[in-house]
Structures are given as structure tokens and as C-alpha cells.
Amino acid sequence: MLLLNIQSSPRGTKSASIAVTDAFLDAYHVLHSDATIDTLNVWEENLPDFDQEAIGAKYKGVNKEPMDQVETAVWDKIQELALRFQQADRIVLGVPMWNFAYPYKLKQLIDLACQRHMLFTYDGTEYGPLLKTPRAFVVYARGGTYAEDSPTPASGFDHQKGYIDFWLKFIGVKEVQTLVVEGTTWGGKEKGEEAIARGQKEATRLAAGF
Numbered sequence: 173m174l175l176l177n178i179q180s181s182p183r184g185t186k187s188a189s190i191a192v193t194d195a196f197l198d199a200y201h202v203l204h205s206d207a208t209i210d211t212l213n214v215w216e217e218n219l220p221d222f223d224q225e226a227i228g229a230k231y232k233g234v235n236k237e238p239m240d241q242v243e244t245a246v247w248d249k250i251q252e253l254a255l256r257f258q259q260a261d262r263i264v265l266g267v268p269m270w271n272f273a274y275p276y277k278l279k280q281l282i283d284l285a286c287q288r289h290m291l292f293t294y295d296g297t298e299y300g301p302l303l304k305t306p307r308a309f310v311v312y313a314r315g316g317t318y319a320e321d322s323p324t325p326a327s328g329f330d331h332q333k334g335y336i337d338f339w340l341k342f343i344g345v346k347e348v349q350t351l352v353v354e355g356t357t358w359g360g361k362e363k364g365e366e367a368i369a370r371g372q373k374e375a376t377r378l379a380a381g382f
């Protein structure tokens with residue numbers, strides 16, 4: 173069993189999303205000692221910019237046209253990233269809320285890896301998924317809180333969960349299990365630590381059915 177563990181916080185040991193996904197992975201590993209974890213931190217992965225070369229490589233790669241050296245290097249990295257998704261039996265993903273959405277480095281990973289013929293198909297009319305991943309587990313970490321009866325209701329302020337859940341299903345993840353961990357920062361240190369501890373406990377419980 174191979175788990176692709178995508179971290180999108182740059183905060184290392186201070187990160188709430190990593191603390192909770194790590195609790196999930198530790199619990200999973202206790203139950204499945206043969207599981208291998210492929211950790212991909214979007215901040216440490218040296219992801220290439222999706223610039224003119226990358227766009228050139230994308231179209232040449234799809235059309236199987238010759239590429240220059242820079243385009244080849246970007247295309248190799250794109251294929252390597254897509255392969256890590258294709259090989260994964262399960263995906264675990266930690267997502268910090270940034271400006272009510274997700275960090276741009278995570279979107280950079282998505283833009284690089286999510287290529288036609290690699291993670292999805294398109295026949296001119298319809299899209300189809302290419303992954304056959306039964307499950308993903310996603311932790312959404314938020315500094316604030318988003319209760320519907322608060323000044324920041326999720327229905328108006330949450331632009332984090334909808335896209336990521338959609339994207340995972342779009343590429344072929346059958347079931348996306350989510351855990352929202354709110355109040356990690358804005359309510360002060362003590363409340364933040366309590367929220368993370370609750371998240372870790374719940375993640376440990378959810379790992380059993382994964």
C-alpha cells in the first residue's frame with residue numbers, strides 16, 4: 173500500500189495541517205505496517221514555475237513534438253509528479269487556509285501534475301478521470317472559525333474545501349474524506365493547541381477505516 177502524503181504548509185513542526193495528517197499516518201501505519209509513505213511537501217519540492225517554457229513543454233509533450241533542454245527538464249518533472257499520483261493507492265493531503273482559499277504552491281503542484289492523458293482525459297466534449305484511487309483524506313486547517321451563524325459563515329468565506337474536494341474527484345478519487353480543523357491561530361495559543369489536539373484525535377479515529 174502506497175500513500176501519497178502531500179503537505180502544503182511551509183511551517184514544518186509548527187504546522188497544524190501537518191500535525192493532524194501525521195497523526196493520521198501514524199495511526200494508519202500501526203494498523204498497516206507494510207504501508208509506504210511518499211511525502212511531497214510543495215515548498216520543498218523545487219516545483220518549476222508554470223512559465224512560458226512549461227506551457228511550451230505541456231503542448232509539445234501532449235502533441236509529442238521535440239523539446240529544447242529547458243522544456244525537457246520541466247516536462248520530466250511534470251511526468252515525475254503525475255507518476256507519484258498514478259502510483260498512489262491512497263492520497264493524504266494537508267491544506268492550510270490562506271486568504272480563504274489554499275496556498276499558491278499547492279495550486280502550482282496541481283497545475284503541473286494535472287495534465288491530460290496523465291490524470292484525466294478529454295475527448296473534446298467530456299472529461300474523464302484517470303486515477304483509480306479509492307480514497308483520499310484531506311485536512312483543512314484554518315486560523316479562524318466559520319460557523320454559519322458567525323460573521324464569517326463557511327457558505328460565504330470558505331473557498332478552500334470546495335475546489336480541492338472537486339479536483340480530487342475530477343482526477344478519479346472515488347471518496348474524499350475530510351477533516352476541518354478550525355481556530356488554530358486567531359483564538360490564541362491555548363485554543364489553537366486544543367483544536368489541533370482534537371483534530372489529531374479525530375484523525376486517529378478516521379485512520380482505522382481508511
Ligand SMILES: Cc1cc2nc3c(=O)[nH]c(=O)nc-3n(C[C@H](O)[C@H](O)[C@H](O)COP(=O)(O)O)c2cc1C
Binds near residue numbers: 182
Ligand atoms: C498567508 C496566510 C493567509 C492566511 N489566511 C487565512 C484565512 O483567510 N483564514 C483563516 O482562517 N486563516 C488564515 N490563515 C491562518 C492559517 O490558516 C492557520 O495558521 C493554519 O493553521 C495554517 O495551516 P498550517 O498550520 O498547517 O500552516 C492564514 C495564514 C497565512 C500564513
